[in-house]
Amino acid sequence: xxxxxxxxxxxxxxxxxxxxxxxxxxxxxxxxxxxxxxxxxxxxxxxxxxxxxxxxxxxxxxxxxxxxxxxxxxxxxxxxxxxxxxxxxxxxxxxxxxxxxxxxxxxxxxxxxxxxxxxxxxxxxxxxxxxxxxxxxxxxxxxxxxxxxxxxxxxxxxxxxxxxxxxxxxxxxxxxxx
Numbered sequence: 001x002x003x004x005x006x007x008x009x010x011x012x013x014x015x016x017x018x019x020x021x022x023x024x025x026x027x028x029x030x031x032x033x034x035x036x037x038x039x040x041x042x043x044x045x046x047x048x049x050x051x052x053x054x055x056x057x058x059x060x061x062x063x064x065x066x067x068x069x070x071x072x073x074x075x076x077x078x079x080x081x082x083x084x085x086x087x088x089x090x091x092x093x094x095x096x097x098x099x100x101x102x103x104x105x106x107x108x109x110x111x112x113x114x115x116x117x118x119x120x121x122x123x124x125x126x127x128x129x130x131x132x133x134x135x136x137x138x139x140x141x142x143x144x145x146x147x148x149x150x151x152x153x154x155x156x157x158x159x160x161x162x163x164x165x166x167x168x169x170x171x172x173x174x175x176x177x178x
Contacts (some may be wrong), residue, residue: 003106003176004073004074005171006075006076006106006107006108006109007024007073007109007111007168008075008076008078008081008107008109009075009076009077009110009111009113009164010077010079010081010082010102010110010112010113010139011112011113011114011115011136012113012115012132012133012135014117014119014120014132015113015114015115016113016117016160017035017077017113018035019036020111020113020160020161020164021075021076021077021099022077023109023129023164024111024164024168025075025163027161027165028168030071030075031071031074032075032076032077032160033052033063033064033070033074033075033076035078036063036078037078037082037083037086040052040055040059048145050087053087053090053125054095054098055083056083057080057083057095057098057101058072060079060083061080061101064076066149079110080102081102081110081142081143081146081148082100082139083098084142085135085138085139085142088136089134089138092173102146103146103152106151108149108175109149109150109151109171111150111153111168112139112140112143112150112151112153112154113160114153114154114155115132115133115135115136117156117160118155119132145149151167153167
């Protein structure tokens with residue numbers, strides 16, 4: 001295959017996205033792009049603004065543009081869908097250019113980490129409990145509205161990873177890669 005197969009790991013806060021992204025990267029010996037928002041917000045030293053979220057979205061797009069030639073499979077720890085939902089959830093709107101960027105994207109599969117594991121507090125996380133459920137529904141609604149291929153990844157620990165690998169293998173097989 002002469003293009004990069006792109007898989008996004010997404011879902012509400014504290015659902016194991018980073019752990020799963022790294023596990024899939026290790027399993028397939030392929031690169032992954034870590035979550036950019038977390039690092040950005042941790043270094044801010046203040047509460048984020050609308051402009052900060054816009055910059056995060058642009059950084060996400062820039063990272064996708066930096067894919068090394070010949071990369072066959074790439075995993076993203078979160079992506080523009082989360083950023084769009086965050087805009088809408090926090091500010092009640094999102095920039096039109098973000099919608100256009102999502103429309104132009106070529107993501108092959110979204111793995112949506114289920115909220116079936118406990119929420120764990122940390123300094124960057126804001127939405128546990130009921131809000132996490134609302135956001136999870138918003139992510140899925142956005143994926144469906146754009147017509148993206150997605151699978152819900154449930155289970156804890158190794159079972160969660162195994163379930164994700166199964167969906168990635170199915171995708172690769174359907175594309176004639178594996």
